[in-house]
Amino acid sequence: MSPLCEHCGENMKKMNQQVSVMRKEIKNLRQTLDGAVRAHRKHLMSIQAAVSKADFSGHNKKDCTSSLSAPDALEQGNIQTVPIGYISSCFSVKNGTPRQPTICGPSRAQLQIQQSVFNNPEHALVGLEQYSHVWIIFLFHKNGHQSYKAKVKPPRLNGQRVGVYSTRSPHRPNSLGLTLAKLDKIQGDTLHLSDIDMIAGTPVLDIKPYIPEYDSLNTRTGLESNPDLQTVSEEKEANISSFHLEDKTPGDEDEDEILHLRGKSEAGVCLTPPQTPKEAVSLLKEVESYANEADLTPPDCEERDKVSDCGKTEPAAEIVDRPSYGSDSSTTIADWIREPPVSSLDVRFTPQAQKQLEAFLPAHSPEPSECDRPRFKFLRSPEEAGAAIRAVLSADPRSVYRRTRCRDRLFFFSLDTVDVTCWFGQGFAEVLEIRPVGPPGPEDPCQ
Numbered sequence: 001m002s003p004l005c006e007h008c009g010e011n012m013k014k015m016n017q018q019v020s021v022m023r024k025e026i027k028n029l030r031q032t033l034d035g036a037v038r039a040h041r042k043h044l045m046s047i048q049a050a051v052s053k054a055d056f057s058g059h060n061k062k063d064c065t066s067s068l069s070a071p072d073a074l075e076q077g078n079i080q081t082v083p084i085g086y087i088s089s090c091f092s093v094k095n096g097t098p099r100q101p102t103i104c105g106p107s108r109a110q111l112q113i114q115q116s117v118f119n120n121p122e123h124a125l126v127g128l129e130q131y132s133h134v135w136i137i138f139l140f141h142k143n144g145h146q147s148y149k150a151k152v153k154p155p156r157l158n159g160q161r162v163g164v165y166s167t168r169s170p171h172r173p174n175s176l177g178l179t180l181a182k183l184d185k186i187q188g189d190t191l192h193l194s195d196i197d198m199i200a201g202t203p204v205l206d207i208k209p210y211i212p213e214y215d216s217l218n219t220r221t222g223l224e225s226n227p228d229l230q231t232v233s234e235e236k237e238a239n240i241s242s243f244h245l246e247d248k249t250p251g252d253e254d255e256d257e258i259l260h261l262r263g264k265s266e267a268g269v270c271l272t273p274p275q276t277p278k279e280a281v282s283l284l285k286e287v288e289s290y291a292n293e294a295d296l297t298p299p300d301c302e303e304r305d306k307v308s309d310c311g312k313t314e315p316a317a318e319i320v321d322r323p324s325y326g327s328d329s330s331t332t333i334a335d336w337i338r339e340p341p342v343s344s345l346d347v348r349f350t351p352q353a354q355k356q357l358e359a360f361l362p363a364h365s366p367e368p369s370e371c372d373r374p375r376f377k378f379l380r381s382p383e384e385a386g387a388a389i390r391a392v393l394s395a396d397p398r399s400v401y402r403r404t405r406c407r408d409r410l411f412f413f414s415l416d417t418v419d420v421t422c423w424f425g426q427g428f429a430e431v432l433e434i435r436p437v438g439p440p441g442p443e444d445p446c447q
């Protein structure tokens with residue numbers, strides 16, 4: 001017979017059995033809670049990944065659900081890109097499009113920020129009007145195929161092969177392009193650009209202001225050694241961030257949300273493993289409220305940054321004797337960019353082609369639209385169009401294949417609303433015909 005408890009008179013053995021059942025239940029409960037905490041933590045991470053993606057590519061909250069299924073993807077660099085807009089430009093096909101933005105100044109484009117990316121696309125452009133140039137990061141969407149090779153033959157190297165990463169070839173892993181464009185003006189949600197080398201329909205992934213203090217080594221070298229300049233630059237940066245924080249207008253939902261989330265993340269949330277069920281329950285609640293408010297910065301990111309900054313080791317640089325560029329002794333470029341083996345061409349127009357070009361009306365001419373003269377869409381005058389055509393042709397836009405195998409064939413390209421027909425001789429290109437753009441002709445195997 002088991003002894004009885006001297007306080008309550010209950011059977012001690014029975015009581016011990018009840019205690020051990022309760023212990024088991026507590027253990028189970030703890031495991032369940034641990035599991036729930038782990039699941040919430042995972043959920044939280046996926047939201048963090050989704051929103052940092054929203055921050056990066058312009059997703060808004062309603063679009064984020066699609067990325068929740070790939071929380072680890074971002075960490076591994078596998079992001080799903082979302083175009084912020086599509087280029088509308090004076091170049092409709094690759095053929096004849098300048099190889100770099102500097103080749104043809106009047107090459108104009110517009111970029112309208114998509115309504116699906118920001119509720120108020122024009123808000124994303126506030127402040128950008130203070131810059132004269134912007135970096136455009138885009139997709140070479142008309143590469144035709146996704147294949148790429150480690151070595152390529154840039155047209156300017158006339159058949160010689162170099163590593164793809166020493167070139168600006170469109171055919172590269174990820175098909176990303178980078179253009180420094182002139183920002184002519186911003187109207188609402190639309191950027192008006194010039195000096196571009198992208199064809200119409202190019203999906204744009206990002207825009208960043210061109211800041212010589214950061215982006216040009218010439219200016220950067222000066223900045224490092226000139227404390228006054230550094231102060232100006234820091235002030236400029238401070239102004240930009242305070243502008244972001246203060247210049248909120250009602251209806252600025254996206255910006256408000258991101259600012260709110262950033263503020264919350266500074267408080268952080270403790271994600272150390274719970275030691276007791278009580279801790280687990282309280283952590284669970286914290287995680288739940290945190291996740292519900294979509295607080296999105298990984299709690300350990302500051303820590304990670306510190307570690308990577310401190311532990312950064314520079315790879316040993318290969319010492320190569322490279323000639324410096326111009327007066328700037330800190331910058332070097334490949335010889336073939338400065339002195340390409342392909343020389344620039346003289347460009348001439350036949351009298352007939354010249355006359356045909358002059359018949360075109362400028363984009364904003366007061367002539368009635370029903371007038372039967374053809375009209376430019378982007379270009380401002382026949383002179384500007386002539387300069388653009390000269391610029392394109394003098395850089396010899398032919399592929400190496402065409403230059404060597406189809407030397408005698410006519411070359412066609414479009415610029416704005418103009419179809420250009422020309423031919424190439426030794427050291428020159430001649431424009432034979434200028435016509436308003438028509439439907440595309442049969443595919444030319446040489447193009």
Ligand SMILES: C[S@@+](CC[C@H](N)C(=O)[O-])C[C@H]1O[C@@H](n2cnc3c(N)ncnc32)[C@H](O)[C@@H]1O
Nearest residue numbers: 094097098099140141142168177178198199202
């Ligand atoms: C050599 S790439 C340089 C582009 C950019 N400046 C860069 O460095 O990444 C420029 C050429 O890419 C081609 N191109 C432009 N837009 C394109 C697009 N959306 N898809 C495929 N090719 C394109 C045109 O033939 C143009 O001459």
